[in-house]
Amino acid sequence: MQTNNIAVIGGGAAGLTAAISAAMHGADVTVYEGGERCGKKILMTGNGRCNLTNTNAAPEHYHGGNVSFMNDTISAFWVDETLEFFADMGLITKEEEDGRVYPYVNQAAAVLDILRLRLDALGVKTVTAFEVQSVRKSKDGFIITAYDKKQAKAGKVIIATGGKAAPQTGSKGGGYDILKSLGHTITKTRPSLVQIKTEPDIVRKLKGIKADAKVSIDGHSEKGEVLFTDYGLSGIAVFSITAYLTNQKTISLDLMSGISEDTLYEMLCMRAAQNPNITFENFLVGMVNKRIGQVILKQIGIEPLSRRAATLTDSDIKKLARIIKNWQFKIEGTMSWNNAQVTKGGALTTEFNPKTMESRLESGVYAAGEVLDIDGDCGGYNLQWAWSSGYIAGKSAAGK
Ligand SMILES: Cc1cc2nc3c(=O)[nH]c(=O)nc-3n(C[C@H](O)[C@H](O)[C@H](O)COP(=O)(O)OP(=O)(O)OC[C@H]3O[C@@H](n4cnc5c(N)ncnc54)[C@H](O)[C@@H]3O)c2cc1C
The missing domain is CATH 2.40.30.10 (Translation factors)
Known part of the structure; x- marks a missing residue:
């Protein structure tokens, strides 16, 4: 097993973007996804059309204990860069009312397919039905253990497990336990956009x-x-x-x-x-x-x-x-988590470096997407956060 590679835990919007970004920047990447397939939630977004971003995306549309954490993300990789990222992969988009952006074909499946095609082209490995229970520091990286005791090793780990919203898509809050075991603080969570x-x-x-x-x-x-x-x-x-x-x-x-x-x-x-x-x-x-x-x-x-x-x-x-x-x-x-679109609360952002998404407590651990204590308004803002934080985490993990 290699230890100079990157493990992305969670194959949702943030994890798949982190994997592509890390691979684009030269890393050897494996995605570990708990479900039978990646990106299940992406397929449900925007009523099956995927409202993938919003041209009005700005901090006032976001919530969390420390929204200014996003300022570095916004300057590094925000709406224009995201649209360029998707356009480079072949996704044509269109802007509708209130700045909401959708794929031109009106299909969330197109967004997921585009990501999958790029993952394949970059040689990213995907291991599904691998629900991570723990991530432990070892002498040369991290040991990742699944609930069924399968193990993997990695030099760096990106936690992109989402929050607790729509647990039927795989995001059941397991990422919080992983981060807690690495010393991180999880703020109070509750359903939002519900x-x-x-x-x-x-x-x-x-x-x-x-x-x-x-x-x-x-x-x-x-x-x-x-x-x-x-x-x-x-x-x-x-x-x-x-x-x-x-x-x-x-x-x-x-x-x-x-x-x-x-x-x-x-x-x-x-x-x-x-x-x-x-x-x-x-x-x-x-x-x-x-x-x-x-x-x-x-x-x-x-x-x-x-x-x-x-x-x-x-x-x-x-x-x-x-x-x-x-x-x-x-x-x-x-209503319950089953009905919610997003999680309010999550991993305390002050414990991460906003320029890299790397943990300030455990070097080599990164987090991206909804697992962090940032949530957006309805209208494409949450996926924008997932793409941006994922891209930055992937690039930074590959770069060090
Ligand atoms: C019905 C619905 C509609 C929505 N529509 C929109 C929209 O149109 N626009 C918008 O901006 N936002 C929308 N959202 C919100 C948006 O989808 C999420 O904020 C975004 O997908 C979060 O991305 P993520 O990658 O952080 O987490 P997720 O998409 O939740 O992905 C996390 C992944 O990690 C996996 N995972 C979890 N725990 C583990 C583990 N222990 N081991 C391995 N894998 C694990 C999960 O199976 C999942 O695949 C919608 C949400 C819902 C539920």
């Missing part, structure tokens, strides 16, 4: 209904689709806002974000004056979804639905304008 569980009473009545809304948590807002479910709230705007979720207790929806509460109040007064005989059942039709309208009227005690608009008081109309603009739901948590 559905929110709320008090069920209201949402359950609206199960399956979609609405466009501005969703807010503690001063952060996202506009887009919200889907009501029997456990809480889903939809792209809700997914996106969870990137900002810490310990907040409420999430609020603005169902008419284009107009102010005062204007809405005047519109509602006029509506009631012009249609005094309309029942509450239909009072909000044409303004918000009919069923949502009925549910919010009932929630603020404006009932029964057979009552007529003429009976609305000024205080009723004020309450109605208020709830349409600021409909609050008590947060009871998030």
